[in-house]
Amino acid sequence: MGLDIRVQDRAFDPHGECAAFVRGRADAGALASFVGYCRDETAGRAVTGLTIQQYEGFTQAEIARLAAEIAARFGVGDLLVIHRVGAIAPGEAIVLVAALSVHRAAAFDAVRVLMDYLKTDAPLWKKEAGPDGARWIEPRGEDHQRRAAAETSA
Amino acid sequence: MVHLVFLGKFGDVAPDALARPVLPGDVRTLADLKAWIAAQSPPLGRMLAATPLRLAVNQALVQDLSQPIAAGDEIAFLPPMSGG
Numbered sequence: 001m002g003l004d005i006r007v008q009d010r011a012f013d014p015h016g017e018c019a020a021f022v023r024g025r026a027d028a029g030a031l032a033s034f035v036g037y038c039r040d041e042t043a044g045r046a047v048t049g050l051t052i053q054q055y056e057g058f059t060q061a062e063i064a065r066l067a068a069e070i071a072a073r074f075g076v077g078d079l080l081v082i083h084r085v086g087a088i089a090p091g092e093a094i095v096l097v098a099a100l101s102v103h104r105a106a107a108f109d110a111v112r113v114l115m116d117y118l119k120t121d122a123p124l125w126k127k128e129a130g131p132d133g134a135r136w137i138e139p140r141g142e143d144h145q146r147r148a149a150a151e152t153s154a
Numbered sequence: 155m156v157h158l159v160f161l162g163k164f165g166d167v168a169p170d171a172l173a174r175p176v177l178p179g180d181v182r183t184l185a186d187l188k189a190w191i192a193a194q195s196p197p198l199g200r201m202l203a204a205t206p207l208r209l210a211v212n213q214a215l216v217q218d219l220s221q222p223i224a225a226g227d228e229i230a231f232l233p234p235m236s237g238g
Contacts, residue, residue, distance in 0.1 A: 058230070118237045118238040123237075124237035125161055127162075136162055136166075137236045139235065
């Protein structure tokens, strides 16, 4: 099945997508997944919603490039990435990363490291709205540290 | 004619007229372009100078700002990314 990379403004059901991803794949012994959700608060401030901007065409291509790198590195044949753009409400899924593999280790590693890559290298820009207005979010120091560590891990 | 794209916070301060600018003949490289933009819009120029910036030309990331600009190029200014 290979790499399935979607950048979309529609809401999606991560669990339904995982079920569809593994359906008919009796060759896969493991599915690992991560879902990131929009929270209703951050650092003590209320969040009323997110808006995520993409760079049309480039965003999809860059995520596909990162996913291909991870697939090759961990020997994982099947990766699914769904990333929302546009307006997102608290409680909605923002991102799903899932991997199928024969055994668990490769699937776990591929999902974790691809998420670390997406945090700092996926061309997406997140604006957080709250009672005091909206502000652009930039990667945290912790995200850069995880990204640097992901370069060499596993 | 080039097409400029300002993503994220850059888009909030970039004047609309900068999307399809008429560049003077002495703006030959990406570095020239960055300096010219700062002269057109000092608020945007300050933001570009203060932000770790990535540039994409025709949807490919570019490191070297001495790269010449060609007619028809789509040049995107990318602030730090925040996916996931």
